[in-house]
Amino acid sequence: MSESGPTDDYRDLFEHAPCGYLTIGSDGRITKVNATLVAWTGFEADRFVGRRLHQFLNMAGRIYYETHIAPLLRMQGFFSEFALDFETAAGERLPVIANAAERRAADGELLFTALVVIKATDRRRYERQLMDSRSELQKGLATERETAELREQFIAVLGHDLRNPLAAISAGARILQRSGALQQQKELRVLDMINSTVTRMSDLIDNILDFARGRLGGGIKLNRDANRPLEPVLEQVVDELRTASPQRVIETSFEIAEPVNCDRTRIGQLVSNLIGNALTHGARDQPVRVGARTEGGEFILWVANAGEPIPAAAMEKLFEPFFRGDVRDSRQGLGLGLHIASQIAQAHGGRIDVTSTPDETRFVFTMPLTPSTST
Incomplete structure (x- = not known):
């Protein structure tokens, strides 16, 4: 060779x-x-x-x-x-x-x-298959987005249409209570339960509508007014929750010395959601404490309760929609309350902070007394 x-x-x-x-x-x-x-x-x-x-x-x-x-x-x-x-x-x-x-x-x-x-025959074939798969995935995502939007529109319409029969039930219960036609204690308790349930259902509908508006791009709409006092709204919300939960104690401390430029209805909704959360998760033999004050150009509102501290893993998801944690209380609802509260806070240019220890769980809402030009 x-x-x-x-x-x-x-x-x-x-x-x-x-x-x-x-x-x-x-x-x-x-x-x-x-x-x-x-x-x-x-x-x-x-x-x-x-x-x-x-x-x-x-x-x-x-x-x-x-x-x-x-x-x-x-x-x-x-x-x-x-x-x-x-x-x-x-x-x-x-x-x-x-x-x-x-x-x-x-x-x-x-x-x-x-x-x-x-x-590169095999490589180019793989690339074409990858592009085809990506195209199919994009089509699937577009279809899913369309379906999700239709679903949220349906939720918004459903929440709106539920108001009318709910209002009729509430009006009928109030008429019976005022007429004196029912005198038996048991019947009166049934009417109180109906009114309490109507209030609860109304809150759920409000949360559903707000969530649907936010997902559809409308966001939380505000009707600010700095000329009307905020404290009466807070007192009214607390009184309603005391009536709905007569076995629980709610203590208040309000020191609102300056006008607060805010949407009073929305702030009432925020505090109602925070107190409702405290009533659901707090120790039943301890009071829920609610306070509000103006200080340093800010409005500060807090809700505190005793009971088991919030787990660290749950703290990260508290304000996510439909987060319900491990509690199975019937008052817990859809898990939208804290999410809607956080959206209201953001719409006002504020925030909600949370601390939770074995002694106390406290939610603190802070917002500027007057909105910034960018808000």
Whole structure:
């Protein structure tokens, strides 16, 4: 067996490399092509020599090569990992990944350009499948968004339409209570229960409507008024909750010395949700404490209760919609109360902070007395 020399080794490496290889002269015409690329394309080597590279590309590849790849090669002297499609002698498409680099003399004169192509049939097929999958995923997401929007619109309409029969029930119960037609203690207790349930259902509907508005982009709308006192609203909310939970003690301490530019109804809703949360989760043999004051240009309202501290994991999700924790009390509702309260706070340019220890859990709402120009 004869030994081959270095020249023969290099020639064999060029001809039978596991990639296509060709050289392009300074005039832009192909000067050499290896056997690998000849085998891939089905063209004889003589068919390549003297022709330009773009003549072996499909139409899209020709345009892309002339408008993007060739100018980039002239500008920086190389290009890397461009996807091209050769046309074979049989008229089939040959997907490749191409890399090229110029070779210049010491004086900067262009000698030739070396171009290597790697067959990328499987890779391009995978990329097309990936693009198709992405397209299907985007269509699915669009459909899901549309479905979610319709669902939230339905919730908004449902919450609105529930008000009318609920108002009729409440009005009927009040008429019976005022007329004196029912005198039995048991019947009066039933009416009290109806009124309490109506109030609870009304709160749930308010929360559903606010949540639906927020998800549909409307957000929490405010009707600010700094000329009317806020304290009577807070007292009214506390009185309603005392009536709804007569077995519980709610202590108040209000020192509102300055006007608060706010939506009084929304602030009443916020404090109602915070107190309702304290009644649900707090120790039943301990009072729920509610306080409010104006200080340092801010309105500060807090609600505190005794009982088990909030777990650290739950603290991170307290203001997320539909978060109910581990409690199964029937008063807990949909898990929207704290979420709506936080949205009301944000709409006023404020925030709600929470601290929870074995001695006390305290929610503190803080907002500026007057809204900033950006609010």
